[in-house]
Amino acid sequence: xxxxxxxSELKAGHPPAVKAGGMRITQHKVPSHDKPVEVKKTEGExxxxxxxxxPPKQQLIISGALARGDADFPAExxxxxxxxxxxxxxxxxxxxxxxxxxxxx
Numbered sequence: 001x002x003x004x005x006x007x008s009e010l011k012a013g014h015p016p017a018v019k020a021g022g023m024r025i026t027q028h029k030v031p032s033h034d035k036p037v038e039v040k041k042t043e044g045e046x047x048x049x050x051x052x053x054x055p056p057k058q059q060l061i062i063s064g065a066l067a068r069g070d071a072d073f074p075a076e077x078x079x080x081x082x083x084x085x086x087x088x089x090x091x092x093x094x095x096x097x098x099x100x101x102x103x104x105x
Contacts, residue, residue, distance in 0.1 A: 009015060017024045060067040 015027075018027055019025070
């Protein structure tokens with residue numbers, strides 16, 4: 001019978017809002033699942049570590065040729081290609097005020 005009593009207290013699946021002084025107060029939800037209990041180890045017990053070998057790396061093949069990554073192009077060539085050249089002089093635009101001739105009332 002307790003489930004019907006708790007269901008009657010719920011509105012739209014959650015408890016009604018708590019009000020104090022005419023304003024609603026937010027209520028933080030309590031996590032429903034239990035946290036896993038940590039087992040403390042004694043000095044004599046040691047944890048076994050399982051070492052898994054890393055999977056073999058995929059070799060990238062482009063148009064039938066094996067791509068070697070950094071060995072295909074030198075880093076300086078790629079860096080020069082990506083860097084934008086600095087302007088030789090600083091060009092400032094002339095800011096003219098927008099004058100719109102409109103009659104006054």
